[in-house]
Amino acid sequence: MNWENNVRKVVPYTPGEQPKCGRMIKLNTNECPYPPAPGVKKLLESENYEDLRLYPSADAGELVEVLAEYYKVKPTEVFVGVGSDDVISMAFLTFFNSDKPILFPDITYSFYPVWADVYKIGYKTKALDENFRIKKEDYLEPNGGIIIPNPNAPTGVLESLDDIEEIIKSNPDSVVMIDEAYIDFAEEGTSALSLVEKYDNLLVIRTFSKSRAMAGLRVGFAIGNEKLIKYLNDVKYSVNSYTMNRPSLVLGVEAVKDDEYFKATLKKIINTRERMKKELTALGFSFPDSKSNFVFATHKTAAAEDIFKYLRSKQIYVRFFKQPRIDNYLRITVGTDEETDELIKELKSFL
Numbered sequence: 001m002n003w004e005n006n007v008r009k010v011v012p013y014t015p016g017e018q019p020k021c022g023r024m025i026k027l028n029t030n031e032c033p034y035p036p037a038p039g040v041k042k043l044l045e046s047e048n049y050e051d052l053r054l055y056p057s058a059d060a061g062e063l064v065e066v067l068a069e070y071y072k073v074k075p076t077e078v079f080v081g082v083g084s085d086d087v088i089s090m091a092f093l094t095f096f097n098s099d100k101p102i103l104f105p106d107i108t109y110s111f112y113p114v115w116a117d118v119y120k121i122g123y124k125t126k127a128l129d130e131n132f133r134i135k136k137e138d139y140l141e142p143n144g145g146i147i148i149p150n151p152n153a154p155t156g157v158l159e160s161l162d163d164i165e166e167i168i169k170s171n172p173d174s175v176v177m178i179d180e181a182y183i184d185f186a187e188e189g190t191s192a193l194s195l196v197e198k199y200d201n202l203l204v205i206r207t208f209s210k211s212r213a214m215a216g217l218r219v220g221f222a223i224g225n226e227k228l229i230k231y232l233n234d235v236k237y238s239v240n241s242y243t244m245n246r247p248s249l250v251l252g253v254e255a256v257k258d259d260e261y262f263k264a265t266l267k268k269i270i271n272t273r274e275r276m277k278k279e280l281t282a283l284g285f286s287f288p289d290s291k292s293n294f295v296f297a298t299h300k301t302a303a304a305e306d307i308f309k310y311l312r313s314k315q316i317y318v319r320f321f322k323q324p325r326i327d328n329y330l331r332i333t334v335g336t337d338e339e340t341d342e343l344i345k346e347l348k349s350f351l
């Protein structure tokens with residue numbers, strides 16, 4: 001069994017459950033409760049299956065162009081990947097190669113330490129304060145790179161753009177990644193995209209999985225200085241030339257084109273989130289204010305794990321993390337209004 005000495009051994013990331021049962025309310029992986037833009041459906045039906053024998057474009061040009069136009073940047077400032085997981089993973093491989101540790105919050109997207117481990121990147125976590133907020137001074141020490149999700153997951157907390165800018169500005173020798181998987185659910189003017197022209201060490205990462213209702217398609221992207229994007233593409237082409245499949249490219253473009261549907265869907269989710277916050281508060285829950293499509297809630301008397309198990313028995317799936325500091329919290333995705341009513345009804349009957 002000597003070959004095992006040479007295996008890259010990792011403890012993998014555990015994604016949220018995708019239960020196979022029929023009737024259920026799925027509020028455990030922050031998916032969008034509404035379908036993708038109607039144009040996507042039309043295209044899906046008319047897509048020429050014969051094209052599938054051909055490789056897709058290696059540079060994903062059509063999707064890059066449409067994203068550049070939408071976000072008012074140059075195509076050379078856009079990188080696309082198979083969900084933001086792929087984009088972040090490539091970015092770790094490309095930019096985090098220093099002897100100094102990279103930094104990220106202690107309570108955050110639990111994939112970060114896994115990528116660090118798999119690529120053998122040293123890391124240090126920085127404890128969020130008691131209100132689950134970042135202490136910006138923590139990110140001013142020497143480091144090999146920084147990744148911060150804004151809004152954070154699983155807390156839903158949004159940090160101010162001023163604090164984010166100070167961290168980027170104070171770290172000219174490291175790449176700072178801002179993972180904006182949930183930023184579309186926050187107010188306008190909170191995204192670090194507005195800083196891309198100003199700082200060449202900033203990479204902003206986004207996804208189609210939440211706000212664009214396309215988790216199943218796997219599309220993510222990054223926007224940053226041309227030089228960063230060039231380095232990212234060099235690594236991508238050294239791993240796999242064709243990361244994006246043909247349907248993802250075509251359907252992704254279609255989704256971006258329908259801005260009216262996108263904005264209307266966001267509005268519905270934000271309205272439901274605000275109502276859900278009120279109803280949860282009335283039931284004795286508290287939570288950091290969420291600017292994402294989920295609420296991270298704890299109850300004044302009932303244990304999170306008990307609530308989690310009860311909801312599960314009613315086919316309502318939420319996320320529970322058995323981890324220090326957060327093992328009395330539930331991360332509940334904002335569903336449709338009907339799903340939220342059902343959730344609140346079951347929570348009432350449990351409590």
Ligand code: PMP
Nearest residue numbers: 083084085109149153181207209
């Ligand atoms: N970043 C954060 C903070 C997330 O919560 C998620 C979703 N699990 C991702 C990135 C990755 O999402 P995707 O790969 O579907 O784009």
